[in-house]
Amino acid sequence: MSKKRISKNAVAEIGVERISKLTELSKEALADDRPDLAVRYVSLARAIGRKTRTKMPEGFRYCKKCLMPLVPGVNCTVRLTAGKVVTTCQNCGGLKRKPYTKERKK
Structure with missing residues (x-):
């Protein structure tokens, strides 16, 4: 059997949803005094963005050196x-x- 293909639009939509969730989680982790976890969430969001060719949400800022929100x-x-x-x-x-x-x- 062949593998079911997912359209690029569907992949991009899933990517945007996951990136937005990870950016929210990174802000919460920073508020809970867990900067290591916040950095991990930002790095995961960036990796998903590169893979799905989507951008970070508008208004979300992070340091490009240390990936801290x-x-x-x-x-x-x-x-x-x-x-x-x-x-x-x-x-x-x-x-x-x-x-x-x-x-x-x-």
């Missing part, structure tokens, strides 16, 4: 400098810069 005021600082939003991870010191000049130009 970033929650402002808890484990990261957010500053506005020279047209950029600079997010600094307090765990490893990694920086994430995102420009916001598009919104200011009119």
